[in-house]
Amino acid sequence: SKPNRDDRRKQVLEWLSEQQEEGFYFNGKLSHQDGRIIASQSVEADEVLMEIPRSAVLSIGSGYVEGNTFCMLYKALERELDLKDTSKYSVYLQQLKEEQASDIDLPSLWSNTGQRLLELVSMTHPMNKINSVLEDYSHCIDGLPKEEKIETDEERTGFGIYNGEQHDNRALEDTQEDKIEELNLALAVKHHIDRKYMVPLYDQLEHHHVNYNTNHQVLDDKTIRIVAVRNIGIGEALSRPSMGCLEACEEFAHANFIETFKNYGEVQSYPHLLTFGNGISLIYHGADEEENAGRGKIEWIQAPTYESQIAAMAVEHNAQRTEYLQEVLPSRESVDEREWLQINEYCHALMDVLNVIVVEGSKLDLISEENEEEQDSEDEASEAEENEEEDSDDEGEESDYTDDDPWMVNGCDLSEDCTIDEIGFSRGCGETYHFDAKRNETEWVLMRSAYIAVVGPQQASMDLTFGSGFKVPFRVGHSPGRGRGVFATTDIPKGTLVWQSDFTATFTEGEQFRRFLAVLPDDMVCDLIIWCYTTLTLSGQDVIYCDLEEGSLVNSYDELSEYNVGVQKLLFSRKELDAGFAMRDILAGEEFITAYDEFDTENYKSFGLL
Numbered sequence: 363s364k365p366n367r368d369d370r371r372k373q374v375l376e377w378l379s380e381q382q383e384e385g386f387y388f389n390g391k392l393s394h395q396d397g398r399i400i401a402s403q404s405v406e407a408d409e410v411l412m413e414i415p416r417s418a419v420l421s422i423g424s425g426y427v428e429g430n431t432f433c434m435l436y437k438a439l440e441r442e443l444d445l446k447d448t449s450k451y452s453v454y455l456q457q458l459k460e461e462q463a464s465d466i467d468l469p470s471l472w473s474n475t476g477q478r479l480l481e482l483v484s485m486t487h488p489m490n491k492i493n494s495v496l497e498d499y500s501h502c503i504d505g506l507p508k509e510e511k512i513e514t515d516e517e518r519t520g521f522g523i524y525n526g527e528q529h530d531n532r533a534l535e536d537t538q539e540d541k542i543e544e545l546n547l548a549l550a551v552k553h554h555i556d557r558k559y560m561v562p563l564y565d566q567l568e569h570h571h572v573n574y575n576t577n578h579q580v581l582d583d584k585t586i587r588i589v590a591v592r593n594i595g596i597g598e599a600l601s602r603p604s605m606g607c608l609e610a611c612e613e614f615a616h617a618n619f620i621e622t623f624k625n626y627g628e629v630q631s632y633p634h635l636l637t638f639g640n641g642i643s644l645i646y647h648g649a650d651e652e653e654n655a656g657r658g659k660i661e662w663i664q665a666p667t668y669e670s671q672i673a674a675m676a677v678e679h680n681a682q683r684t685e686y687l688q689e690v691l692p693s694r695e696s697v698d699e700r701e702w703l704q705i706n707e708y709c710h711a712l713m714d715v716l717n718v719i720v721v722e723g724s725k726l727d728l729i730s731e732e733n734e735e736e737q738d739s740e741d742e743a744s745e746a747e748e749n750e751e752e753d754s755d756d757e758g759e760e761s762d763y764t765d766d767d768p769w770m771v772n773g774c775d776l777s778e779d780c781t782i783d784e785i786g787f788s789r790g791c792g793e794t795y796h797f798d799a800k801r802n803e804t805e806w807v808l809m810r811s812a813y814i815a816v817v818g819p820q821q822a823s824m825d826l827t828f829g830s831g832f833k834v835p836f837r838v839g840h841s842p843g844r845g846r847g848v849f850a851t852t853d854i855p856k857g858t859l860v861w862q863s864d865f866t867a868t869f870t871e872g873e874q875f876r877r878f879l880a881v882l883p884d885d886m887v888c889d890l891i892i893w894c895y896t897t898l899t900l901s902g903q904d905v906i907y908c909d910l911e912e913g914s915l916v917n918s919y920d921e922l923s924e925y926n927v928g929v930q931k932l933l934f935s936r937k938e939l940d941a942g943f944a945m946r947d948i949l950a951g952e953e954f955i956t957a958y959d960e961f962d963t964e965n966y967k968s969f970g971l972l
């Protein structure tokens with residue numbers, strides 16, 4: 363818990379304070395609060411905040427050769443741990459051993475939107491971290507058969523999050539406590555600033571990729587001096603770059619931890635429903651301090667069956683990670699500090715939740731790759747049998763599903779065979795539903811991320827970025843008798859490009875569309891049911907389109923004279939675009955009005971959605 367964490371960190375501080383002769387320095391303007399080091403008085407740019415003498419820094423040792431420095435650091439920690447109280451780092455080690463995985467607090471204010479986003483983010487973002495922790499972790503821990511070592515990076519990618527056999531061995535040998543300790547150490551090492559050194563206090567600062575407020579210098583005597591890189595306000599927590607280098611610095615990776623969702627809203631308390639792209643879902647109940655030493659409890663809804671499912675999650679994640687990295691990091695500037703801190707906390711929390719998931723997943727009786735085909739054909743055979751049985755079933759026979767299954771409504775599966783009406787009904791989108799919520803950027807991004815997560819980044823018709831399809835100044839307002847509408851805020855000459863389908867989600871299958879809706883909150887689903895439409899692409903394909911931005915709020919004309927935005931389908935070499943042009947001069951204050959019948963084919967039937 364937090365007091366413990368502060369206590370441990372204070373002990374580290376005391377231990378370091380004993381090393382003033384070696385050059386330790388801690389600026390009096392700093393203090394400990396809630397497991398962080400904060401500025402208790404304002405700090406100016408370039409002010410020296412701490413100096414950590416080299417004697418307090420734990421390194422991989424002199425026998426360093428090129429290789430897995432993570433492992434070497436892990437081993438160095440282990441060696442010191444074996445020395446118990448005689449290790450000069452014992453206080454620091456105690457802190458590392460205890461706090462990484464067991465003192466996890468997810469942000470406490472999660473909203474519905476945040477919670478939904480958690481489901482989505484969890485299938486994309488944090489797997490990378492777990493993947494890398496556990497890969498490295500399993501390599502470094504004693505008792506693993508050496509020949510199991512993964513030789514090359516290529517093979518390691520295929521290796522996925524864990525190798526069932528290795529984990530099974532470990533499960534037999536290790537007590538739960540051992541495992542937590544090992545995971546803690548592995549996480550602690552992952553938290554390093556430099557691949558070859560563990561720096562007390564400094565390592566434990568929150569780390570940011572872009573907006574850190576401290577950085578380090580290495581003095582001639584190798585003391586590590588931490589300085590403020592900008593003014594730091596009272597109460598602000600110190601943060602450091604996510605990766606640094608203290609010695610023999612060459613190129614190093616700047617960002618292995620992505621700020622996937624920079625605008626995710628507030629976040630909500632337990633329990634969390636986590637849904638992965640490959641259908642695995644679970645409820646995470648958070649940490650139960652008494653019973654579980656701070657480790658969260660998991661209740662599988664759809665547990666993994668195959669080892670490969672876990673590997674697939676990692677692969678899925680890695681593909682998306684690259685895209686997000688390209689898209690999200692450049693827009694960092696537009697995020698305010700408060701939000702950024704929350705994102706950071708949020709991402710950490712997710713990562714930790716998923717660590718628990720993987721540990722718990724390793725306890726399941728998973729089917730390994732070799733047996734998978736066999737199992738597949740068995741599955742097919744039994745599925746065929748089941749179908750036969752189903753065919754001969756009498757109508758009205760009780761279904762297999764119970765009321766407890768949240769995906770089942772009136773015998774239809776919300777993610778597999780429901781019609782739009784059934785989905786709407788299950789979400790309470792009756793006639794009493796008020797279509798008046800103004801959607802903010804967070805919510806548009808949530809919908810976009812849901813879409814990308816469901817169809818996959820390769821097939822998705824958009825990247826995850828901020829913005830609107832509108833190319834002219836506009837505002838969202840109320841259009842009497844029509845609900846929300848979009849209005850011009852400047853005069854727009856005839857022929858101007860008003861809108862473009864930059865954020866139009868394209869679904870080619872009904873099932874994708876159902877799955878997309880299935881992970882979103884009720885109010886959004888009710889809106890999307892109104893907003894999305896079927897259309898025929900220029901290449902002749904029936905598709906479902908959802909404009910995941912204010913384009914969805916454009917109404918259709920009652921009087922032909924109102925019709926002022928004509929939508930044209932344009933075919934480019936790689937991609938089709940819909941573009942809305944001003945069909946006449948549009949005056950500031952006028953509502954943008956289009957003609958639905960020009961593009962809406964009302965063909966949900968062909969998607970099995972009607």
Ligand SMILES: C[S@@+](CC[C@H](N)C(=O)[O-])C[C@H]1O[C@@H](n2cnc3c(N)ncnc32)[C@H](O)[C@@H]1O
Pocket residue numbers: 797798843844845846847889892893894914915916917918919920
């Ligand atoms: C794409 S949405 C447009 C945004 C919608 N007004 C809203 O608030 O969500 C389509 C829906 O808007 C409403 N709508 C659009 N044009 C309309 C019109 N001319 N008269 C009445 N309702 C209209 C209908 O409810 C329609 O299903």
